[in-house]
Amino acid sequence: MTLDNYAFVLFDHDAARRAFRNSFSLAATAAVVIALIAVPLAYFLVWRRSRVLRLISLVTELPYALPGVVLAISAILLFLKPLPLLRVSLYNTVWIILFCYLARFLALGLRPVVSGYHQLDRTLEEASQIAGARLLRRIRTIILPLVAPAAAAGALLIFLTAFNELTVSALLWSSGAETLGVVLFSFQQGGDSTYAASLATLTVIVSIALMLSTLLVQGLPRGVLPWRD
């Protein structure tokens, strides 16, 4: 029995330390950005019944449905050349992973928000409209506070999924932009099963801690997070 392996992956192994930091910021950024996109997007989807957006929302399901490797390869093909006008290349940076996370998990974050809108009484918005509030103010003062629990639940799902993600980042990682999944996989491939196991245990602990913390939070909608009902 020893805790040395935990100490090694937490403090001594550079790539593993970076991977914790990278995965944490990638997952958190993706969760927050998608939650912020999902609120106005779902507004137009559900309440304005925009046809164009419905088509687009169908398209957002695609990166989630396809295997991660397929998404990663298409991102490589898309970003291999520098971006037009900006002359910056996302390829070989952490940003290409973030882009793929945003694409892949949008569907995951959108769905709870859409169902949140369905449960919301539209007259709540209409009442603020009658009070004289324009769209931006209505979203900020009425809609956002009311769908925030659903958006938060969606963001949490995204964070938990993205934190341990492997299939997308396996093809996109570069030195300095490793993710937890990639490092864990390379430990296992290199025969360092003990390091792999301790790294995996740590990610599981982070996930469980986050899940448990949601049980303390009041006001999250029911039926969105699978471990709460």
Add this chain to the structure above:
Amino acid sequence: MARLSIDRVSKSFGDFRALDDVSLEVRDGEFVAVLGASGCGKTTLLRQIAGFDKLDAGRIFIGDSIVSSQTRHLPPERRRIGIVFQSYALWPHMTVAENVAYGLTVAGIKDPARSRRVDAALNLVELHGFGERRPAMLSGGQRQRVALARCLVTEPSLVLLDEPLANLDVHLRASMEQEFADFHARTGTTMVYVTHDQAEAMALADRIAVMSKGRILQVATPSQLYREPADAVVAAFIGEGMIVPAEVRAVKGDGTCWASLYGYNTRMRCDVSQTLIGKAQACLHAGDLKIAERPDSGLRVRVDRTVYQGGYFRLSVPEPFDTAPGGVIGIDVRGGWIIPSSTPP
């Protein structure tokens, strides 16, 4: 305060004609109820006035300005009206005071004035001291009053009420009805009150517009609607009117006529301009009928069914009346109205 003028408005959803050539004039300060069964288009009409939906044809004026036409559509947030929703639509994440203050905040009114007006509005609906509570902690009647305060605090020129009492129990309804009436008397705001409950409409409104299948059938004062319905649908809808075939024998020109109901001759009310002699339809209310003192006089009917209704019985008599023996009574007809637009059946 403003008048509301609806000029030949139509609206269809797919093939369904929800509003069919609807016109209605509401005078400044008037309380008009729009009465109809569910699905008659009254809520569609309300949403048109509020500007939530665009219209297909016609025009709507609030005050002197066009707010809706085929070419112009003023969005709801710029119409300066108030609505009390059926579901109250109070914002659950705000306190009562914040709910009421919202419209003022949007209008850019800053704090000493704003909180003074919020307090005044809450006092008006007798909810002083409830400002810090959340809507979830209030009873149905209190929520209704918060919704009213929120709607009135901005002093809208026109207030629309969408079945505001439908979710309240019977006792509360009567007292809220009184509050609406008092409120209207105090402020003189132009009000349009949508309801399916004719007792509510009768109790509150200066005039009632009866709607059915997307059309306005009659606009009249409550008593006129009851006594002189314009057509058979209104007659049957208001006050459980009974429609019976009648034959007008002689018109006197003073608003009465002699008519025959199943061979029984009686004097009935009719339109002053009524000239038509012959077959027509008559509207009778329970108050027009009286059981004859001598069983062999009056309109002789056989009683089909007797239902006790608390204090009185409801008698069902089959039509055509037959005079077969057994439970035969005579009925004196002491009133009734010849429906002016009635086509001979």
